Amino acid sequence: MGHAQLSDDSGNYSAVENAAQGYEALVQKAPDDLNRLELLISGVHCGGCIQKIESTLLEEDDVDAARLNFSTRRLSLTWNGPAQRANDLVTKIEALGYGVQGFDPALEKLQSRDEEKFLLLCMGVAGFAMGNIMLLSVGLWITSSEEMGLSTRSFLHWFSALIALPTILFSGRPFFRSACGALKNGHTNMDVPISLAVILAGAMSVHELLTHGEHVYFDSAVMLLFFLLIGRYLDTRARRSARSTATDLLSTLTGFATVIEEGGTRKLPISALRPSMIVRVNAGDKFPADGIVKDGRSEVDTALVTGETLPRALEPGDEVYAGTLNLSAPVSVEVSKAAEESLLSDIVRLMEKAGQGQARYVRLADKAAKLYTPAVHLLAALAFILWWGLWGAPWQDALLIAVTVLIITCPCALGLAVPVVQVLATGRLMKKAILVKSGDALERLAEVNTIILDKTGTLTTGKATLKGVYDPQALQLAASLAAHSTHALSRALSDSHQGALLDVENVREYPGQGLEGVIEGRQVKLGSRDWCGDQNAAPSSDIELWLAAAGQAPVCFYFTDALKKDAAATVEKLQSNGLEIHLLSGDRQEVVDLIAGQSGIETALGDQKPDQKFAYIETLKKQGKHILMVGDGLNDAPALAGADISMAPGTAIDMAQNAADIVFMGEEFAPVLESYDTARRSGLLVRQNFALAVIYNIIAVPLAFAGYVTPMIAALAMSGSSLVVIANSFRLNRKQGA
């Protein structure tokens, strides 16, 4: 059955020019003799999309399972049949109108989903244990042992131990592992005192239990674990999304190219391309490697490299770059550099380098932990030595006080201070269609003092719009012809014409040059200056499109890329916050100056290549500036990754969105200001939270040190401090008046 279907399908699809090929290389073996393929799907927006893709695939008889994960846009597909079948299935998804990318299974290791699941499991177990121990502990706290009877108390203690000890061993693992790792490498981190406190509290309690002591600390230990795990889980979730975008980015480099050889064509993985191979690139495909055009005329969308949204004409002998998009006709390209050396890889490499720089950023919580850890160790040790050595208390009591000190300096409040604010702030921004991707993005954003903007698509709308007033008749002619093309300028032209369109016959599109057709018996051409324009006309800083109708002087239409409506106002507000704003663009200096003037930016540089932008940022960084980069093209990607913090509009290309820490949707520029404000406010709240935790410690530690703190007070103080910190964090939502 599967085979009959297969031959049928491949027969049909081989006729389709761009049927998927080469996906069999990514197929993995699954249990039960099934084949499995992981794909990244782009263009999925709603429940309907999930349904459409899954049901289409499941209609195939040999498909065993198809599951699309909406959060990660990952489709997991298993089927019962040959690996080559992958290509047909991919073609089917593409036919639905979704973009498909192979997901290299080797990249999967980089994902931290398992870690997140593990934390969630530990948290669930700790939460369960905490609830049940509290049930027993409340009884112990409110009743004296005389009233309860010694045997009942022991019974409750034993039951607490039964719940707590396995929980400590199970849910404490994330902390134990991290503490062991740190100690092995000869340094200490926040998990060391946590582990120590939990283990000592457990050990002390067991000792009390066996000697029929009055107090056990099982509840405190488990509660400590539970609160800390909440903070840890929130933190991991925030960081995971940042890491998964990096793997998505790498997977854009895995794909296939059609290599022309003597006697036919062959599909090869892009990574196998070598210089002097001839590659055929169809219209709508990306150039797989850097090279020289050998044959064919087309247009290339270089938005990825230069950031400019308007296509460039392509002729034999022209240079093309990997990752740019071939727009209008198939061309053959001689590969000049292997994929690993191509421009796209250069950019990715630059980004990796920059990403490592970013990782060196010390998060506020880590700074706090650095101060906190030694202080806590010292205090606990001091308490033990003083009570035991100096004041002659029995060693059990001295150790008990030391453990109480460890527990009561409770890192809970500290552990929750940052993640809770972060999650609330990102949630708030999410409602305003601003996506914060990396955990510490807001923390870094709050420290920014310089903003670097890209022009096209960031400060401007990125779409060409017709400028000025034209003869209605000429406009009608041009719009009628333009309606037959999907070129960006043609679309802008036909959009700006309101009235009726004329009938056009014999339309032909000349890639890179223009359109030709016959309207009311007249030959009409619409295209570049070289092709049909007036060669002697004065050059202009705007984008031109010429209309040449037989028996009439050529008419020139001017297009411009308009500023976003709220750009100037937002720039002014940011400047009034004391931020320095620079404009860097790959466009010509005159155009950049014009836009800078309109938006009130003083420093503006044009003709910037990706590496120049990156270098510019490095220079500013060396001067001690903290930089926010806002950009949307691939040319901005290294700069986005190199800046302290970066933002990209939702209209940006995938790679820029991947590189950016924050992505904002919509046609406006105001989200930049909004994010900055939120970041500043959440930074303030985090510091307040730390202050609260410190105040709490100043009160609680001396009490614990003096030996006045019973387990009940320790437990209450612990949850109390955590609740205060959480409540304070919620002010982020409340305080906003506007």
Add this chain to the structure above:
Amino acid sequence: MDILIYLIPVALFLGLIGLAGFIWSLKSGQYDDLDGAARRILSDADEDNTENS
């Protein structure tokens, strides 16, 4: 007070059932795609063939 000898294990047992339920939901991947689940519920289609997850 003897009643505690029954009641506490009963309470613990009920708690364990809840925990088992949580672990099952975690293992069966119900926390893997929180956004997707929210959207899937809106589609009317026959879910018969998507039970393989």
